[in-house]
Amino acid sequence: MQRIVLGVISALFVLLTPLTAFAQEKLHDPAAGWYSHFNLWLIISIVIYLVVTIPLIYFPFKYRRKKTNQDGAYIQGNTALEILWIVIPIIITLLLGVQSWALFTEYRTVPKDAFEAKSVAFMYGFEMTSPEGITTMNELRVPVGPVKMNLTSKDVIHDFAIPHFRVREDMLPGRTTYLWFNAKKPGEYPVFCSFYCGTGHSGMLAKVIVMEKNDYDEWVKKQKGASEAAAASPELMGKELLDKSGCTGCHSITGEVKMGPSLKGILGKKTILADDSTVTVDEAFIKEKITNPEAKRIKGFPPVMPPTQLKPGESEAISAYLKTLK
Amino acid sequence: MENVAHGGAQAVHHHEVELSIWPLIVGIGAFLVPISFMVHFSWEAPSTFALLGAGVAVVLLLVGLFGWVNEVHAKKEEVGLSKVAIVVFIISEVALFGGLFGGYFYTMLLSPSWPPVSTPEGVPPIELALLLTFFLVTSSAWMHMAETKLEHGDMGGFKTWLSVTFLFGLAFLVGMAYEWNHLIGDGFNISVNTYGTFFYTITGFHGSHVIVGLALQAFLMILALGGKISKKKQTLTKVTGLYWHFVDIVWLLVLSMIYVIPYFKVGQ
Amino acid sequence: MAEQPTGLRSWIFTTDHKKIGVMYLVTALVFFVVGLLLAAVMRTENLDMARKTIIIGPYLYNVFFTIHGAAMVLFWMIPVLLGFFANYMIPLMIGAHDVAFPRLNALSYWFYVGSGLIAVCGLILPGRLDIGWTGYAPYSLVGGANTAFYVFAVHLLGASSISGAVNFITTIITLRAPGMTWGRLNLTVWGLLGAFIIQLVGVPVLAAAVTLLLFDKYLGTSFYNAFKGGNPLLYEHLFWFYGHPAVYVVALPVFGIVSDIIATFARKKIFGYTSMVIAIMLITVVGFETWVHHLFVAGTLNWSRVVFMWATIFIGVPTGIKIFNWLATLHKGSIELTAPMLYALGFISLFTIGGVTGVANGLVGFDISVHDTHWIVAHFHYVLAISMSMLIMGGIYYWFPKFTGKMYNEKLAKFAFWLTLIGAMVAFFPQFIIGYDGIPRRYWKLPVEYTPHMRIAAIFSYIAIIGFFLTLYNFLHSAMKGKPASSNPWNSKSLEWQIPSPPPFYNFEKIPVITEGPYEYGKPEGEAPKGH
Numbered sequence A: 001m002q003r004i005v006l007g008v009i010s011a012l013f014v015l016l017t018p019l020t021a022f023a024q025e026k027l028h029d030p031a032a033g034w035y036s037h038f039n040l041w042l043i044i045s046i047v048i049y050l051v052v053t054i055p056l057i058y059f060p061f062k063y064r065r066k067k068t069n070q071d072g073a074y075i076q077g078n079t080a081l082e083i084l085w086i087v088i089p090i091i092i093t094l095l096l097g098v099q100s101w102a103l104f105t106e107y108r109t110v111p112k113d114a115f116e117a118k119s120v121a122f123m124y125g126f127e128m129t130s131p132e133g134i135t136t137m138n139e140l141r142v143p144v145g146p147v148k149m150n151l152t153s154k155d156v157i158h159d160f161a162i163p164h165f166r167v168r169e170d171m172l173p174g175r176t177t178y179l180w181f182n183a184k185k186p187g188e189y190p191v192f193c194s195f196y197c198g199t200g201h202s203g204m205l206a207k208v209i210v211m212e213k214n215d216y217d218e219w220v221k222k223q224k225g226a227s228e229a230a231a232a233s234p235e236l237m238g239k240e241l242l243d244k245s246g247c248t249g250c251h252s253i254t255g256e257v258k259m260g261p262s263l264k265g266i267l268g269k270k271t272i273l274a275d276d277s278t279v280t281v282d283e284a285f286i287k288e289k290i291t292n293p294e295a296k297r298i299k300g301f302p303p304v305m306p307p308t309q310l311k312p313g314e315s316e317a318i319s320a321y322l323k324t325l326k
Numbered sequence B: 001m002e003n004v005a006h007g008g009a010q011a012v013h014h015h016e017v018e019l020s021i022w023p024l025i026v027g028i029g030a031f032l033v034p035i036s037f038m039v040h041f042s043w044e045a046p047s048t049f050a051l052l053g054a055g056v057a058v059v060l061l062l063v064g065l066f067g068w069v070n071e072v073h074a075k076k077e078e079v080g081l082s083k084v085a086i087v088v089f090i091i092s093e094v095a096l097f098g099g100l101f102g103g104y105f106y107t108m109l110l111s112p113s114w115p116p117v118s119t120p121e122g123v124p125p126i127e128l129a130l131l132l133t134f135f136l137v138t139s140s141a142w143m144h145m146a147e148t149k150l151e152h153g154d155m156g157g158f159k160t161w162l163s164v165t166f167l168f169g170l171a172f173l174v175g176m177a178y179e180w181n182h183l184i185g186d187g188f189n190i191s192v193n194t195y196g197t198f199f200y201t202i203t204g205f206h207g208s209h210v211i212v213g214l215a216l217q218a219f220l221m222i223l224a225l226g227g228k229i230s231k232k233k234q235t236l237t238k239v240t241g242l243y244w245h246f247v248d249i250v251w252l253l254v255l256s257m258i259y260v261i262p263y264f265k266v267g268q
Numbered sequence C: 001m002a003e004q005p006t007g008l009r010s011w012i013f014t015t016d017h018k019k020i021g022v023m024y025l026v027t028a029l030v031f032f033v034v035g036l037l038l039a040a041v042m043r044t045e046n047l048d049m050a051r052k053t054i055i056i057g058p059y060l061y062n063v064f065f066t067i068h069g070a071a072m073v074l075f076w077m078i079p080v081l082l083g084f085f086a087n088y089m090i091p092l093m094i095g096a097h098d099v100a101f102p103r104l105n106a107l108s109y110w111f112y113v114g115s116g117l118i119a120v121c122g123l124i125l126p127g128r129l130d131i132g133w134t135g136y137a138p139y140s141l142v143g144g145a146n147t148a149f150y151v152f153a154v155h156l157l158g159a160s161s162i163s164g165a166v167n168f169i170t171t172i173i174t175l176r177a178p179g180m181t182w183g184r185l186n187l188t189v190w191g192l193l194g195a196f197i198i199q200l201v202g203v204p205v206l207a208a209a210v211t212l213l214l215f216d217k218y219l220g221t222s223f224y225n226a227f228k229g230g231n232p233l234l235y236e237h238l239f240w241f242y243g244h245p246a247v248y249v250v251a252l253p254v255f256g257i258v259s260d261i262i263a264t265f266a267r268k269k270i271f272g273y274t275s276m277v278i279a280i281m282l283i284t285v286v287g288f289e290t291w292v293h294h295l296f297v298a299g300t301l302n303w304s305r306v307v308f309m310w311a312t313i314f315i316g317v318p319t320g321i322k323i324f325n326w327l328a329t330l331h332k333g334s335i336e337l338t339a340p341m342l343y344a345l346g347f348i349s350l351f352t353i354g355g356v357t358g359v360a361n362g363l364v365g366f367d368i369s370v371h372d373t374h375w376i377v378a379h380f381h382y383v384l385a386i387s388m389s390m391l392i393m394g395g396i397y398y399w400f401p402k403f404t405g406k407m408y409n410e411k412l413a414k415f416a417f418w419l420t421l422i423g424a425m426v427a428f429f430p431q432f433i434i435g436y437d438g439i440p441r442r443y444w445k446l447p448v449e450y451t452p453h454m455r456i457a458a459i460f461s462y463i464a465i466i467g468f469f470l471t472l473y474n475f476l477h478s479a480m481k482g483k484p485a486s487s488n489p490w491n492s493k494s495l496e497w498q499i500p501s502p503p504p505f506y507n508f509e510k511i512p513v514i515t516e517g518p519y520e521y522g523k524p525e526g527e528a529p530k531g532h
Ligand code: HEA
Pocket: A048, A052, A088, A089, A090, A092, A093, C134, C247, C248, C250, C251, C293, C294, C296, C312, C313, C315, C316, C317, C319, C320, C321, C323, C351, C352, C354, C355, C356, C357, C358, C359, C360, C361, C362, C363, C367, C370, C371, C372, C376, C379, C380, C383, C384, C388
């Protein structure tokens, strides 16, 4: 008894000493740390599963009942054994826990030189703001390197998840939360809303576009010019409005059917309403659809489109933009 | 039979009923309460329907409970299991108030100041709260007196102290109604800010427990007047007593958390 | 003793714990079938991930998983365990005529039925519930759903659970037969006791949480309204304070039932009875200390996430004690692989997969990547849905001769077991892969690359569902036409098997005096066991 307990305690020390060293090592990339954490967990779990399942299958064959009402051996228990299967799981748990703790610290400690952007969620989309003050919809451009995101929400709780960088954090109304990731390689990485937020939840998608530093700077310069142009052209204003009002959460402009019908080329087309009557989509119809979607429902879609209040001229801008989508 | 020996002591507990109509009646009554709420709030039906539903619900609940207790009290002897049960039940009530106070604490700690700045002057009314405390704490003592009298078989004393308990409890309730009325008049209502929200919710929850306690006392009184309570039948009195002391203790928590802490205007 | 009443009246006015138990079983099975059908439709919707409606659009998909989750957890799992098994078995196992408050027991059942009716309203009436089984604020406040359905269903069910808990805890404390010491209780009774304690302490907090939801929605209060100083996280905290222990409300009785089945069919004393009991009680207590693991990425304080990680992953230790004690009980036993035993062994295997992935979720650094993804869906379907449901079926088979007096069809039972086991095991595995890729749950459509994964998942879930319907057929057919069973077909030593099947109205003619625990198989000295 005593020997087992003492032996196990010294084993604990042997195991945990390298771990503390591990905990101090800085990974500088939570994603990489996550994969090694996952692998350790996976190996341990497979071993546990085999340790459980092999006897589970073997014993019923080995100790098959031979005669009716034959009894098994009379064994009350065995303290040493029971201590063994208390102590070993404790050691495993400590091992995994310490590693996870170190990884978590990494996740929550933002490097000082991080690029800092902001995202505000709404039903159903993400409004992204770069440190230079450029606002984009459902699309965030960042230079290569560590990025910190400050997150908040305009209405209900949403979540900002970038599976590729293995990060996610909820976006709460009235509060700011944060996460950071190390954007190592240029490319496009999908962003998901991972907190259930209603009918548009599964359509609440965005992307992070990682660019080389020079490309990014160039993009910033172009955007500054572009936003002035947008103010002048109704088409560009309409595009921005579609993004900003959350329409693109449910409607694509590419022909793909999302939550609602695609807005590509709808102007001038005939469409069938829920009561099987047919109407032609014109500017008035679009205006009514936006401000009072209840009035005329399109057949074959769920009645989920929310009403949106528009300022004068905005509906016309949207229509103007929709005309350009052929 | 291997592990049981036969012919032991007589049954500890009789299988006392086979059929009883009362659980179903109470169940239907309880079901109609939310239905009437929903008729009103969710389907926006004319409130006459909701009132009708609620009326039927109340009648069913009253009839059902009365029939139920009558049936139980028709028994010759009582086993006294309810004394264990009420202690178990009080544990769950502790959890209920624990949840509410936990939420209150959490909100308080996250607020920059407590109570929030939009709270009108003179809230919380601590003087009135102290008066209410006096009523409730002493009534708990009177309840104890009533229990002692019953243990000694002094039915007259029992009835007297029970009435005193009831009156003090009632005074508490009246005071609370006055306070609510007054505060709402002063513009401190349930939706003014988080403090108002918690103030009315927690004092309201506590008040509803006072009402239940008073109903139990009134019921005891009816039974006592009918001669159905005696030295041999103390269980219901003990149950009421335990419950009443519990309601009293919760009030002390309400007092310290909802009245005293905000009285000192932390962070303002 | 009075004549036994018969007819419909004898059911709806009954206060007999056995009849109430059977009514719970039948009602819960109805909800299970509803839940399964909803799941089948969701899976059919998942057959193709192109964003086109197959049967239900996104809105109905959300309604379906809400009602599916609620029906399965709140109206099937908990009632079948704490309604059927507790009602039927506790008085028989502790040697009592009935529960402490038979009328209250009947009332609990009627509360449950009322609550179920309201939940069904949430499925079919306008303002359907699309708020998830968790009912998270603020979406449940600002969306179009009739949150009142949710709140009142929880209220009535809560009333049912609390009165049930008070009733059964009192029963176990006061009505044990002479000689039935705490050390001689069946582990099923211990597991149920732990579950009732959790209900007693947890349900009131849930009731408070949803009441505040109601106030916020209809009285304009600001508990959860962030724009008026409230805090939406408060709801999550209060919900999971009950919601997490609730999973142990399911698990603890199941652990108990597994122990009983294994002891009976291995004809061997449970290995380490005392540590089994301690483990149950540890899980009961520590289960209340882990809820923040559902809020690991919810903007909670960093240090609190670490603290709750430690509490969470240490739950694996007492659970491990139970698993290894079961294995040690099998060792040197005399094992017969009847259908209930198969279910028990299948349970242990499925539960271990679910359990180790649970530990992964509990690791705070790990969970960041998989929180609210299909990984979680796979975790809880392994640990909750399939393993627990499997074992409940095993438990029903085990006591089937007792409560119906008939034998079930063993061959069909085993066939259905393999069908369900294989179906269920494969039906959720692809979701581990999808979740590993970080794809969120509660999505009407996933990215198109996952169409093949979800097709496999769908097909195997149909297989499992067919297996379940075979089981249901077996139950119904055998209950009516099965061969009569002897009073103790398994030759078990546990008290409930020592009386006729089905038990007479008063259970025991005289209250028995207990001289031995329920698992004393093959005891060297003392009487040799007699056959029947
Ligand atoms: C019966 C139901 C049940 C059970 C028993 C469990 C058991 C466990 N669960 Fe699970 N869980 C759910 C039902 C259940 N869960 C549900 C329904 C959800 C989702 C809710 C929602 O969001 O809708 C959920 C979600 C969930 C989360 C939240 C994830 C997220 O949303 O991000 C977490 C996180 O910690 C978690 C952890 C655990 C742990 C640590 C256990 C442990 O108890 C497991 C213990 C068991 C073992 C570990 C295996 C056996 C042990 C051994 C063989 C010994 C050796 C093992 C070791 C040393 C590790 N669960």
